[in-house]
Amino acid sequence: MHVLMVAAENDALPGAKVGGVADVVRDAPKALAEQGVTVDVVIPDYGFAFIERIYLGEVTVAFNAQPHVLTLFKVRQTQSNVSQIVISHPLFSESGTVYCNDAPGRPFATDATKFALFNAAVCEALLQGVLTRPNALHLHDWHSACVAVLIKFEPRYSALNNIHIAYTVHNIALQGIRPFKHDDSSLEAWFPSLSYNGQHLCDPRYPHCFNPMRSAINLCDKVHVVSPTYSQEVLKPSNYEHGFFGGEGLEQDLQNAAEQGKLVGILNGCEYPKLTNENADLNTLYKKIENTLFSWMSNHKQLQSGYYIAHQRLQQFKAAANNGPLVTSVGRLTEQKVLLLCQQVNGTLAIDNVCQLVNKYGGRFIVLGSGDKELESLFTKAMARNSNLLFLQGYGQGVGDLMYQLGDLFLMPSSFEPCGISQMLAMRAGQPCLVHSVGGLKDTVQHNENGFSFSGDTLAMQTSNLITCLDETLSIKKQEPQKWHKVKKGAEQARFSWTQIATAYITTLYR
The missing domain is CATH 3.40.50.2000 (Glycogen Phosphorylase B;)
Incomplete structure (x- = not known):
């Protein structure tokens, strides 16, 4: 079996960790490799200066009504059955950080544009064979959701439509919501020729907005929530006055996923190395x-x-x-x-x-x-x-x-x-x-x-x-x-x- 993981973070690479998703993207591939699975992990290149790279190829994607050339590199390392891959473009590295903080009133604007371009490059690299076509595509959080949107709605990528897609929700509180149009950072600005079904992609609370996380939940073959108990909590609406945090507006979509047998609750893991500071006090x-x-x-x-x-x-x-x-x-x-x-x-x-x-x-x-x-x-x-x-x-x-x-x-x-x-x-x-x-x-x-x-x-x-x-x-x-x-x-x-x-x-x- 061959799996391609697509994520924003990966602690296997220096400077690519912000939260717990980076630990998962670092550790899960190693555990899968030990069971004979071949895993490729791809993230944006945030300006990694000190990693040895092997050139894989270039892809050109139409984005914001302009052609953009992106370069793929494999990171040189010794781990068998796991390949770390980065995609380079000035948009990913100009801030030097994984995530950017936008001004109030434009949440996620910079990051949503950056990750939409990254997702388009992943689809094009799969189509061109620069990335090896996997048996399963594993998308992590809202940052990779546009991969599913493009595969399902962009005719150019219809050849990728039969790849099994799994989607992991790490943090349902962050959904990457942006407008459908009338904004530089919007779905129609990024992909002006895309014909899509707005019913699958819109935010349930703001119908004029595109919700990447909801899109992936509706479009992917399996939806993974990172603990059994949490997979039940997200089926209920949040009630902040009572201190309950549930589906954050996506509970109906997750209920539908559960009814279709798509929703899976699997706990994240932990590694157990030998203690290094045994004499510490x-x-x-x-x-x-x-x-x-x-x-x-x-x-x-x-x-x-x-x-x-x-x-x-x-x-x-x-x-x-x-x-x-x-x-x-x-x-x-x-x-x-x-x-x-x-x-x-x-x-x-x-x-x-x-x-x-x-x-x-x-x-x-x-x-x-x-x-x-x-x-x-x-x-x-x-x-x-x-x-x-x-x-x-x-x-x-x-x-x-x-x-x-x-x-x-x-x-x-x-x-x-x-x-x-x-x-x-x-x-x-x-x-x-x-x-x-x-x-x-x-x-x-x-x-x-x-x-x-x-x-x-x-x-x-x-x-x-x-x-x-x-x-x-x-x-x-x-x-x-x-x-x-x-x-x-x-x-x-x-x-x-x-x-x-x-x-x-x-x-x-x-x-």
Whole structure:
């Protein structure tokens, strides 16, 4: 079997990772290759300066009513049965980043244009034989959805129509919605001669707009959601007042896919390499944090208050003896991840309640992450108020790895979580997790067995139950060491192996 994966991110290449999809696109092909599947992975070339390339060929596509020449390269590497391929064009590399931030009122405009051109190049390269025709085409998230649109509606690509297409929804909250026309970044601007069925492609809430994610859900042969529980949650409409995040407007299309037997819920996996920092201790972590903070500070002409407070707090942590629990959290700072920590509880924010509770047990709380500017500011201010909170505004791989390894309890109160990788990485390192029992978190963390979980029918209940569960959990650590050790062992022994997941891909997703 031969599979071609099309994605925006791929952590097998330097500088091509933003979120968890990059981990999947890095790891899934290796697991498939071990089962005899040949996998090609293609992403845009964001300006990769330090990779060895082998020229594959050029394609010319009509885009925005102009001919565009794009070049395909295979990345030189030793991995058997997996080929990493990049497509080069100035539009992909001019920003030097995977994603761009557009001005308010034009969401996704730059990226949608970039990925539409990339998708057209994938179709043309398949037609011309520059890319080998696969048995199955595996598209990831909205960034690759136009491949399905072009294959189904562009007569030029009708020869590709019988290729089996699987589509993975990694983040249903981001759908890449753009107008059908009257905009430089719109479906008819990109492909002016395309005859399409608007009923399949329009956004259910904004009928004058093209929704790439909905298009792929309707047009592909299989639709994959990245955990069994999440595949059920997305069949229901979201209810933000009650703190429920479901299909985000696409629930009807996903219900149709489920009725047709197209919808598949397969959990993402995790790799289990040998631990590299076996002798690491808190001093190792603190030294790594300090070096990382200095590195971040050096990137700015003026010292940011968040880095200054963090460095001062780090010195306090180093100076004071501490035998209490170390609570950790690693992840993007978005509403999805920290909405519950931003709720009001008796006149104060939940994040302050969490810090006070951790302090009650003589513990410390370290948060690593960046993202939404307002949330970064909120967490910086919370750090200033709470002497046991250290907020590290950024991402440092080495710091994150040590936090997984040395933390006592990993906090992941996501409002929704299609799969989640952070909880798997913490569990792999033997750190139990306290999670909101939704999506992939529900499928990986069992309460009082390999971790701890809470739920609730409203935002207020979820926040209250989070704080109650944290209190109970820290109490178990302090007063019931045998039970704690059993849960810790359960976390360490849990396995979400890519081998099993690759088998599920082959048997249910690619057939």
